Amino acid sequence: MVIDCHGHYTTAPKQLQSFRDEQIAALKDPKAAAPKTLASITDDQLRDSVQPQLQFQNDRGTDVTIFSPRASAMAHHIGDATTSLDWTRHCNDLIQRVCALFPENFVGVCQLPQTPGAPLAHCVEELERCVNELGFIGCNLNPDPSGGHWTAPPLTDRFWYPFYEKMVELDVPAMVHVSASCNPNFHATGAHYLNADTTAFMQFLSADLFKDFPALRFIIPHGGGAVPYHWGRYRGLAQDMKRPPLGDLIRHNIFFDTCVYHIAGIELLLKIVPIDNILFGSEMVGAVRGIDPETGHYFDDTKRYVDQISWLSDGDRRKLYEDNARRVYPRMNARLKPRAPAEAVSEKSARL
């Protein structure tokens, strides 16, 4: 089985964006009332909307996508806590409906109703609702709800602890994922996303968060930002700062996905980062939509790159494609078919 840990619902029916447009318009015009409800979306419209994802799964040979709302549209910096909560609940509800329509193809991960400067009570409630009522298995946590002004405390600050307590209680991980940037310095997918990944890793390296929360798990997407390429710098910084070796630091708590869109980058990632800390992901349908003229294949068909890494053992490949995701997102096991016993046996022997 191949689990893609990083897919966004970038192809939602237009009613969702219309709701958002009205919501934003209402913020600018105090006389206009915010739209209370999302216009009706039929199951057929939802089915149609995810045909691109289903087609890519089929064409590329992946089985199930850990599916969350469009990341760049979370835009937590827009409006206030009520704006964010309304928008977030609609986005998450649609994810739940898609997962119910295609239970073998999608498993849900939620957006959170974050707002700059606001406490995390709404996020705790929404996480609980999504996990306990909608069957979600994780969340996307935005380290910069201001959208490029970086006004929130670092992820290791006690500000975040109430949310982490709920994550641990529910046994769900968070992907660290920023949204759109309203700072003209930062292009979203070309700078802000990768910067946030790099920033979060260095925050985790610098503090003792995982002593306080040994069971807390984060996925740092986009191949870990700049981190694997600069692994020597981070090993050196950790040593200079008298921090644990990186392997120990990340072991049970920090994971990278494989959203790196060329084979040389994927090869570096797989060579440098312990295989137990890498989850297969593609970010489809997402940041880069085109076909690479050098290969004739989609840039974001990351499975092709992984499949070309000839030195990867079958056991490691299985970890990357399936076992690590089941371990990091344990609630997935209740949603998916269990591993076939034959596979489990061969995995066991591969470990010996």
Add this chain to the structure above:
Amino acid sequence: MVIDCHGHYTTAPKQLQSFRDEQIAALKDPKAAAPKTLASITDDQLRDSVQPQLQFQNDRGTDVTIFSPRASAMAHHIGDATTSLDWTRHCNDLIQRVCALFPENFVGVCQLPQTPGAPLAHCVEELERCVNELGFIGCNLNPDPSGGHWTAPPLTDRFWYPFYEKMVELDVPAMVHVSASCNPNFHATGAHYLNADTTAFMQFLSADLFKDFPALRFIIPHGGGAVPYHWGRYRGLAQDMKRPPLGDLIRHNIFFDTCVYHIAGIELLLKIVPIDNILFGSEMVGAVRGIDPETGHYFDDTKRYVDQISWLSDGDRRKLYEDNARRVYPRMNARLKPRAPAEAVSEKSARL
């Protein structure tokens, strides 16, 4: 000849820091007058202070370092335009004295008196002074003088054009280099530096700056931040955005250094980025000071990594170590011995 394009004066005599400490103390206490002069520093004190750099040059087999003030100490966010100008001139003057004492080992690059929100007139004047009077060959330009709040316009904005006009007139490049971060989200050397590199590259990719300034040249340090590792993402984004192919985009204008502290990262850089766009650099004595227990050598001894890349041709190695730096920093040629004719001939045949 091996030219290290990225060295900072991190070992300056303590009088320099004392001046800075007094300057900052005066900002906090309006009754205290800012120190007008730097306490006397003798030539012998300067000679002593760069013994670590000279020793590393000798041990590692590099010849000359393009030398600039300590980057993290520029701290353009502290005080006002006068604070920044006073501090900058002292820092640059010391670089000039070191270069005069060791003309075969150091060539100067200046810090700029940037200040958040201030126009660039002081920077234009200081660049002119440093190049025309002190013999400097380039500058370090901070894309975020606010120190992690990112309040300046992108580097492609017309705000920067008066400074670029002076750079082109003087035929000097700029290394894009941020300073300390006063935003608790960003560790300086572990996040802010790499984020700035990534951010600047994406700004350059998104706009037509080099149509307006075909002769403008930037070095993006720290191996280009996240860029080479995500080269596929950037190729795909450029294609989606109908921008030129990356090779065309960077050819005459954007260069990366080799400040990547492990061999897998260096190998990716040299494999992916056109060799004409890479300059050898080490960032010594700098971000990471320790010895890698896996190799028994300094993390920042980047020449060791480059020397281990067996598939690099002699011609390419010569470009990386010397020719590219002479081309990007042409004023260096007046400061250094010309290339030996024999070398020039062999280089020519390597090109054929």
